[in-house]
Amino acid sequence: MTPVILVTFAGRQKRMEILTQYVRRALDLGIIDEWHIWDFTRADDDYAWVTREFGPARYMGSKVPYQTAGTVTPQASFRTSARIRHDLHIAIVPNDRSQECYEIVVGGWKNTHSALRKITRDQLQNFDRDNQANLWIKPTPGALSPGQPNEVVLMLDSAGVPTLRINDATIGTWPELNLGAGASVLIRGGWGADLELCDVNARTRRYIGNPREQLPYFQAYEYYATRIDAFADAVFLKCDDDIVYLDIDKLDGFIQFRRANPHYFVVSANVVNNGVCAYFQQQAGSIPASVGDFERPPGGFGGSLWESAERATQLHAFFLSTGGAALPLPEPVVDWTERQSINFIAWLGRDLRHMALPQGDDEHALTIGVPTFLERPSAIYSDFMVSHLSFGPQERGWDPTALIEAYEVLMRDRLFPADAPRLRAAG
Template identity: 80%
Template sequence: MTPVILVTFAGRQKRMEILTQYVRRAMDLGIIDEWHIWDFTRSAEDHAWVSREFGPVRYMGAKVPYQPVGSVSRQASFRTSARIRHDLHITLTPHDRPNEHYEFVVGGWKNTHSAMRKIPREKLHNPERGDDTNLWSAPTPGVLSPGRANDVVLSLDAAGTPTLHVNNVTIGSWPELAFSAGASVQMRGGWGADLELCDAGAATRRYIGNPNEQMPYWQAYDYYATQLAAFSDAVFLKCDDDIVYLDIDELDGFIQFRRNNPHYFVVSANVVNNGVCAYFQQAAGSIPPGVGHFELPPGGFGGSLWESAERAVKLHDFFLGQGGRTLALPARVVDWTERQSINFIAWLGRDLVHMALPQGDDEHALTIGVPTLLQRPTAIYSDFTVSHLSFGPQERGWDPSPLVAAYEALMRERLFPADEKPQLALRAAG
């Protein structure tokens, strides 16, 4: 059976904790096989939460600073499998000397040399800080292979001397360094080299995009498109981090529909707080006029709902008052050829051949640009409902805490019987 992979661009902790409960239940039920969390966080607090909450790091963009990946001791070597073309950076920090950091550069200088240096703490997390004075260097031409994942082994002997092996070749051994108490290990790529740790194969795993990029999401699509062979049989789901309701009972039906209808390029869930969906929900009589008038956004983008917190709150309150009942569309499937918000969509892995997107507007590319090129429609699937908390313009001067609390209550009612407790207690809203 083809694997089902959920991709989420993370992550705002206050917005994402409810989604986390739904996804973990879907994974427990075997509906979703893998959850790929793309860390595009903008605050240190959210990055720390995502790092704690969501499994091992699998991928880092070339500008991502060092990330913890494990430890090494005299009893246990550090081993990993790293896909990188050049400039693999590894740092050891002795457990008994936490202010010292020793950096090993493997395949630097366009995969021609390797080096070891001591670096100060203030430079540790600057991925483009320039060269520091090397304590050791040696020619290592072609040490990293671009055609396979590179086997990396760091070991300590009885005296704590570190030895580094790459692809069964000894890069160096440094008796002047003593790590008898062991050391923590961090890794990164650098100087244009992305790093993938191929042994990080947990069902939930993290992918860290380059920080501080405008419209950074192309990095995720590009990653999957460049590994078409690995993902061509998968069904992909992509959802925003602020999906606060997900109809678990209908999720598998949505996936089966996606799998069985390959002529659509992307298929959207039936989304609460989505301009195009709201128009069709009202056209079908699912939203009464008293909740508001929801026009079809011009060209499928923007519109009065997208701009207004007040209209969004009224729509959310109506949906919550219905107990999460589906706001049906005029038909089970609505074919669509204009733009639509991609709050929760699905595509087939085979279509990654068309998804090496440039930096820019991924929503336009996935719902207008590529479908127009391929002359394939998109669709909205009525039976599977999710609720999307807010768009950027709706958030101006709006405190969503009461809605978050209400959606948390609905989540608990749906997922946890009265005699059960959630595995992860969400903090009280606000």
């Protein structure tokens, strides 16, 4: 099986809602098999939206606070499969005492001890445990296995007394905790230990990077590169969260081209509002001179389009005026050896062996650093169009609301044609 996995670094709600509609249609059609949402949000409102919108958490960095994982009742145990080397944290919030929380630490202190403590509701969102008294502590050397997922079972007896078992070994039983009304269960890693919940296999799932990290994207590449055995046969797509148009009808052709041409390291879609693509689009006569002069960015990076909201608006307006018509390049495939913006790219899972990227400029690494080292070209595929809303320099003093609304109308025209006239009339 060669699954198709789309990776998106999320997420700004106002910019990502249109993409969500396109991707869900691609999932429904079977063009994409999995959508991995990497939560690198910076604003609290965006974090809350991503958490509500995109399925259960599969992975969380060591600095990520508790995430909801399930429930436990006397009739139904909580079970999960957790890959973690040490410091598995499980929080229990009784249904009948919502401000009362308990925390079980499994394999703490370098996987030597486990503990139970009472914490406040606020402490679910932080790691501050200074002067926190343990209600219970016990030596549990080697409780967590680093070599396989750890099987976690939290059960309640008929009186509501909890027992926790890890890999068929009893960690503890706590008769002083009455959970007869059931409880919510939350989970996290901590103290340098990332956590992966291996039984979370929803088609759309969240991967939560460590919050407020500068240039955080290396966390995603490292995750896949260290699991190459699981992903070697996959085709990966990676897109920005502000892709506001995606030609669903041509997406599968792009994927098939990627599969059939392994000599390319990465392959880019034909992108609206991408300096290199705009240059080639104009060279092919797809963008008239009246829209602007789109030069070849020096070395494939920067340029007048990249830094100008006005030029981006003109280009978007032209593309929208065509109803999302294709903007062909001079050739069906343009070989490329310079830098390019990675707004929508594809790579093969087998190449993850070269993608354990350091923290830094992932775009340079994927389009210059690694391809130069491997002596492999990249490419731009003409027949698959996407539109990218904005680059950082374009956003200074720019309000893209009108463009987002126009792209929403185009999306409705393409995906929900029966509803589009009503939407336009309402607007």
